[in-house]
Amino acid sequence: MAKKNKKKERKKLQIRTGDNVAVISGNDRGVRGEVVHTQPEAGKVLVENVNVHYVHEKAGQKGRGRQGERVEKEMPVDVSNVMLICRNRECQRYDRPVRVRRIKENDGSRTRVCVKCEHRIQSD
Ligand SMILES: [Zn+2]
Numbered sequence: 001m002a003k004k005n006k007k008k009e010r011k012k013l014q015i016r017t018g019d020n021v022a023v024i025s026g027n028d029r030g031v032r033g034e035v036v037h038t039q040p041e042a043g044k045v046l047v048e049n050v051n052v053h054y055v056h057e058k059a060g061q062k063g064r065g066r067q068g069e070r071v072e073k074e075m076p077v078d079v080s081n082v083m084l085i086c087r088n089r090e091c092q093r094y095d096r097p098v099r100v101r102r103i104k105e106n107d108g109s110r111t112r113v114c115v116k117c118e119h120r121i122q123s124d
Contacts, residue, residue, distance in 0.1 A: 013079050014100055014112060019074070019121075021082040022097040023050055028077075032085070036074070044076035051075045086094045088119035 017023060019035045028050045037046035053075050059068040083097035091098075093116050100121055102113045112121045 013040050015045050025081050043079050046076045051077045087112040088117050091117035
């Protein structure tokens, strides 16, 4: 994994904020949620209800006299561990995780489509 490949890594993620994704590996495998934040530099995304950890807040950290407490907080997961979901009912992978690729629209913009059915994937 840790290859010395410094040749202009593409830092753009296929996943964007607002996307609905499914986790495909790790403890939260099978869990779905909305992407709340992306970190293209680190190749990570923050997904709601995924990779939840307890964060211990020390007493008195947020104002005086407050007790320390445990707070549940999502931690970023690697983009390679999440996949987009195809919403096309005719697709053989409907409502399941799919790989996406980008196609060029007539106006020159790029859209993400499901590799199976070419259905456009928009974040809702
Ligand atoms: Zn599809």
